Amino acid sequence: MLLAAQSVSAADWVVSANDGKYQRVQGRDTYPDNAKPDTLTVLDASVLPPTVNQTVEVENGIQGPPQAAAISTDGKLALVAAPTRYDSATQQLQMDTFLQVVDLSAKPATVSRIELGSHPQAVAFDRSGHWAVVTCVDGGVRPLRVEGNKVTLLDRIGIAGKRLAGAAFTHDGQHLLVSLRDESGVAVLNLVDGHWADSGDRVSTGVAPYTIDVSSDGHWAVVSNVGLAGLANYKGRLLGDADSVTLIDVSKTPFRAVQQLTVPSVPEGVAISPDGKWIVAQSIDGSNLLPDNPGVKAHGTLTLFALRDGHAVKVNQVADGNSSQGVVFSADGKHVIVQFNVEHQLGLYSIENGKLVDSNKRIEVSGGPSSLRSAPR
Template sequence: MKPTPIVIALLGATVLPAFAQNRDAAAPMDFQGRYIVSISDADMLASAYVNGQLGPREGTDALSVINLDGDPRDWAAVEVPASNSVAGPPAAVELSPDGRWAFVIETFTPRPEGDAPHAFADLRVGNTLTVIDLADPAAPVVAQTIEIPMRPDAVRMNAAGTILAVSFNPANGAGGETPLALFRFDAGTLSAITTPVIPDWPLDSGRLIDIDWHPTEDVVAMIDGNNNTVRFARITADLAVEPFGNVVDIERAPYRVEFTPDGNHVVINALYWGPDIAGTWIEAPRGTVMTVRMNAEGEGAEARHTYVSRVITGVSPEGLAVSPDGRWVATTNLERSYLPYDDPRVTYFSSITLARLDQATGQLSEVGTFNYDGILPEAAVFDNSGNFLAVANYDHFDDRIAGGSIDFWRIQADPLDLSNVQLVKTQESVPVTRGAHSMVIAR
C-alpha cells in the first residue's frame, strides 16, 4: 500500500537535519579576534586619482571600530573623527600591541569647507598625528593630537609598545636629513620627537614608504619605494638607527613590508608603477609579492640578507597581509576599479591574491587571484585562526549604497580535494564611512 501524501510529508520532516529547518541558519564564520580598527577618508571619490575631482563629501574622516563578539550578522562599527588621507600607502593607522591605543597619521588635510566642487589640488599636505584611547572599544576617545613633520606615509609601533615610528614622504613634505621620526610612548602619551639619521639613506632620491618592526626585537625593515630596496636596522636604546647587513634589491615600486610571525623573513608587495606607465599607475601590469630572508645571526656588514621567492598578483596590489600562523599571504589588488565610469579602461571588479607561505624557507606558492565587486580595496587583515580575511572596501559600484564597508572572506578547501583551495567572499559586511583604506586588528 502506498503511503498517503500526509504520511510522506511527515516522513520528510523527520529526516531533515535541524539546520535545514532553521531559516535563521548561516554558514559558519568563526572570525577570531577582539576588534578591527579601520580609517576612512571621506574627502574624495576613488576616481579623483584619475580626473582630480573629489566629488561629493560623504561625512567626515573617521576611525571605525568593529567589535568581533557575538553573531557576525549583528556586527556594527562605532566611529570617532580622525583626520587621515587615502593618498599614500595603506599604513596610516596602527594599534599598540595590547590594543588599547590607536594611532592615525594625516597625509593630507580635509578638503575646504563649502559645497563648491573641489579638486585634489585643493588638499593641503598634512602634519597631524592623533592618538585614540580604545579602553572601551565601543566608545573611542581622542586622547592626544600633535603636530609632526609634513606628509607622513606610515605609522608603526614596536612589539613592546614603547616606540612609535613614522616615515615621511620627501615630496613637498618633511625634507631635512632623515625620513624617519621616533617617539617613545608611555601610558597614552607620546614623547618629544626624535629624528634619527639613517646611515647611507639616499636623501636625494629615496622614499621610506613603509617600515615594519620585528615581532620580538627592536629591529626594523625599511623599504625604499623609489629605489626598490629593503634594508634592516636595529633601533638602539637612545633611538639611533644602526644598519646591519646588505641592502637588498627588490622589485619595482614596493609599497608595504611585513615580517613573518617567526621574524625570519619579510614579505613585500610590488606595484610596478612608474613614469613609463600610462597614467603612472592606471595601465600598470600585474604586480608581485615577494619574500626576503633576514640574516639575524650576522653582525654588521657580515649579515647577508637574501631575496627568496615571488608570485604574481593582480594589478596594483596595494594591500598586504600575513596570517598570524604564517600559512598565508594575501594582497588586495585595486585592478582599475577606481577609474571614472566613463573611462573605457575601468574594471568593474577588484581582486585578492592568496598565496601559501612556507615560513621555514620563505617560499611562496600561488593559490589564486579572486575577483569581486568592489572599489579600491587597499587593506586586509587575517583573523587569529588564519582561516578568514577582512578586507577594506573603499566604495561600491552601486551609488545607492552609501559609505564603504569591511567585508569578510573565508579560506575554504574542498573536503574531497584539499589541493583545491578557494577564497570566498561571505555575506558578512559591516558598513563604515566611505573611503576605508587602512586597517589593523586587535588580537
Template sequence: MELFVSANDAKLVRDAGRDVFPAGVGSDTLSLIDLDAEPSAVLATVDVRTSIVGPPQAVALSPDARWAAVAAPTSYDRDAQALVFHEILQVVRLGEADPAVEVIELGSHPQAVAFTPDGGRLLVTTVSGEVIVFAVTGERVEQRQSVAVSSGRLAGIGVQPDGSAAIVSLRDEQGAVVLDLTGADVTVRPERLATGVSPYVVDTDAAGRWAVIGNVGWGGKARQGGQSVADVDLVTLVDTTQVPFRSVDHAAVPSIPEGVAISPDGRWVVALCMAGSQIGRDRPGHSDTGRLVLFANDNGRLRRVDELPTGAAAQGVVFSRDSRRIVAQLYADRCLAVYRIDADALIDTGVRIDVPGGPASLRRN
C-alpha cells in the first residue's frame, strides 16, 4: 500500500482568484488514500477543521499509519464574513471503524506538522514562532516541549530520514533554521539557511542528502500591504550531507510554488505553482491554470526539464516511494491528480482521486 493523507477545506472556494464561502458545503475532512489500489481509493474520511490558508504541510501521517495530525484549523463566521483561526491541533486515531479525533489546545495557531521517522515525536510549527513537540507513545500523544524559534510566523517543516534534524522555514524572518533532534530535548542549531522571500514548504529525500524549500515570495506577505502580480519565485536546494547544512542552488519558478517536493532518491524536484491562477481575472498576471514544473537535481544544481499546466489554486505535492509518480492537489477541481516521470518528461496519467472539498494539505507516511 502507498498511503497518503489529504486535508480538505470544504468551506472556501477559489473562483478565478476570488475567495467564496458558499452555504451548506459540509465539514472539512481528512482523507486516507491508497495510491496503489486499482483504482486509487479513499480508504477513510474523517471530519476535521483545516484550511487552504497556510502551508500545504498541515497534515501528517505516522510511519505506522496509526495516527494522523491535522493543523491550520479554521471556521467561517458567516455573520462577520470572516475566517476564524483556531489554536488547536487535531490528532486522528486511524485503523478504527469510526476513527476518533482528539482536539489538543495549543495557545497558538498551528501550521505544518511532521512525525519523526521512528514515529516517536510529532513536531508542530506555529504562527507565534514556536515549534511544539509531542511525544507519541503507545496510545497517547502528549505535549512535551515548546521551542522558541522565531519572533515571526513559521511555516513548513521537513525531517531528516534518520531523525537527527528538522528544517523549519521562517516565513516572516526569512531563511530557515535547523532543529537538532538527537537529544532528549529539541534544540535550535545556530546556523541559518539562505532562502528566497517567504520560505514555505520544506521537503527531504530518503537518503539524507538533499532538502528543498519552496519560497512563495511577495504573495506570502500580501497581508502586510501590496498585491502580487505573479512575479516569479524561487525553489531552494539544500545539501544536508554536511553540518552545517548549506543552500547550494536556487531555481526560478512561476509565482507561488505552493507545493514543492524532492523525490525519495533525490534525483527530481517538483514545484506545484499557482502561476497567476490565484489572481482575479481583472488583475495583471492572471492565469486560468497553475503550472507543475519538474527539475533534475544534477548533484546540487537544479535543471528544468519539463512543465505542464495544471489546476487552479493547486496546493500540496508529493512523490511516491519509487520516485516515479507525483501526486498533486488541485484545489479548485476538488481532486488529487497523478503524474509520472518518463525519461525527462512529465506525463499526466489521467488518474484523478476525488475528495470532499478543496484539497489543501498533503503528506505521505
C-alpha cells in the first residue's frame, strides 16, 4: 500500500487594524455620518492572495504609527492600540487610554481592555510569545507578560519626555527598540534578570522616527523617519520633501546606525524581509496634501532596497495607494502587503526578477486600514 504524504504549511498570520470612522478627502480629515465600526482583519498570508480568517470589531485610529496592532506567533492572541472615538456633537476626536486584548482562539473572538493611563501607540510581540510591549504618548514603555490568553501589565518604563512611536523586539528576544518620535533617535531596552530596563543607549535616526522592523537573521533593523510631518503641532506648510529610513546593525552590541536611506516624503511604514535581503519603504509621497499644494500627488510610493555587502542599494519604485499606511513582507520574503487607506484596500506586491512589481490584486477591508503587522518570525 502506498501512503500519500500531505504537506501542511503553517499559517503566516498578519493583522490589519482599520479605522471605520475616518475618511481622508482630498487631503482633509473628515468623519462621515453613520460610519462603520473600527475593525481588526486577521489574514493568513501563507497562500496567495492572502485569505481573511476573521474580522473583529475593535477601537482604532489612523493617528499614530501604523504599528498599533500585533498578533502572536501562534495566531491566538492580538493586541490593538491607538483607540479613538469621534464625538459628532462636539466634532472632536477622543483619544482613549486602554489597550485591547483580542482572544482569537475564542469563537467568536473576545475583546478585553487594559487601562494604561496614557494613549497607546505601537504594540509588538516577541518570538517566544512570553513578552509584548506597548508604547505611549507620555514617553513611557509598558512591558506586558503573556501567558496563554492572559496578558498582564507590568511596570512603566519612562524613556522620554514626549511621544513614543514604533517598537520591535530583536530576533533573540533580549532587546527592544523604541522610536523616540518627538525627540528623535531609537532607545534600546534590555531584558535583565527577567525584567525590561532602559540600557541608556540611543541610536541616531532621522527626524521623527516612526515604525521599526527587524530581520529574522538577527542582523538588521530598519526605522522609518517621517520628518517634520511627524512632529507635534508643527507650524508651517510642508511640500512633500524627501525623508529617510535608518538601517541599524543589531548583530552585536552596542547597536549602531550604519546608513541613512533617502525615500519620498512621510515613510509611514518600513519592512525588512525575514531573511534580511530586502527593505521596502511605504511613503505617502504627497498624496495626503491639499489640492493646491505644489507637492500634492495622486498616490504614494513603494521603494525597494536590496541589502548587499552590509549596506542597502535602491532597486526600484512603484506606485501604491492614496495616503497609504503600513507595509509587511510575507514569511518567505517574496511578497509585500500594503495598506491603501483612502481606498479601503490592501495592495499585494511581489519581488520578481529582483524588482518590486504590483500584482494588481487587492483585498477589500472594512474602513481605512491604518496599522499592519505580521506575527514575529
